[in-house]
Amino acid sequence: MHLRNIPFDNFLQFAQNLKPQEHRLEFVKTCHGVQIYNDSKSTVWQATKQAVDKFVNQRIALFLGGLSKGTDRTPLIAHLTNKNITVFAFGKESEIISNLCKKFQIAHESAPTLQDALTAYQEQQTNFDILLFSPAGASFDLFKNFEDRGTQFKKMIEDLL
Numbered sequence: 001m002h003l004r005n006i007p008f009d010n011f012l013q014f015a016q017n018l019k020p021q022e023h024r025l026e027f028v029k030t031c032h033g034v035q036i037y038n039d040s041k042s043t044v045w046q047a048t049k050q051a052v053d054k055f056v057n058q059r060i061a062l063f064l065g066g067l068s069k070g071t072d073r074t075p076l077i078a079h080l081t082n083k084n085i086t087v088f089a090f091g092k093e094s095e096i097i098s099n100l101c102k103k104f105q106i107a108h109e110s111a112p113t114l115q116d117a118l119t120a121y122q123e124q125q126t127n128f129d130i131l132l133f134s135p136a137g138a139s140f141d142l143f144k145n146f147e148d149r150g151t152q153f154k155k156m157i158e159d160l161l
Contacts, residue, residue: 023150025051025134031161033127034061039134040150043069045076048136052080058129059084061121065091065114066137066149073097076136077104086126090117092141113142114153118160 023040030036042048043066052062062085064073077100080087087108089097094110094117101108109124111117121131133153143149 023146025054026150028154028157031157034129034131036131036157036161037133038150038153039132040139040146040153042134042136043138043146045071045073045136048134049076049079051132051134052083052085055130055132057084059127060130060132061086061088061124061126061128063088063090063114063117063121063131063133064097064136065089065094065117065142066135066139067091067141068093068096068137073136074100077101077106080104080106086124086128088117088121090114090142091135091137093137114149115156118156122160 023038026038028036028038039048039051042051048064052060060083062080064087077097081104085106087097087101087106089101089108089110090113094112098108098110109117109120111120135149139146139149143152
């Protein structure tokens, strides 16, 4: 089999060596049966919606935070209704996210920092399948950029769990 005159064996070798981009729905590890994903690149609610939709019928701990950049997160929060999701809001706009969760009757916790949100997650007695760090906001309230945010998230995961 050839793809545009590329031998299939060469294509297969190339495909097997592909690695997902760091901070884009990046699998971090499994801890106590929970799969942990870093989607720090998600700076808009639409990207977070797509990430959530990849985990059908899963119990999700969703970490939302950062600056909305003037966009309304209501469509994202509305999309989370009737899903088995607990939102862990963090950062400067955590209360805005928390109020939206109340409006749509979504289980949630609110914390000033990502570290505090992860601690709240740890203290929950809920069993989750997925821990999804997909903030749906810009990182500048607490971090230098999305790369810094994702790197710090992974370090916090290693330190906490």
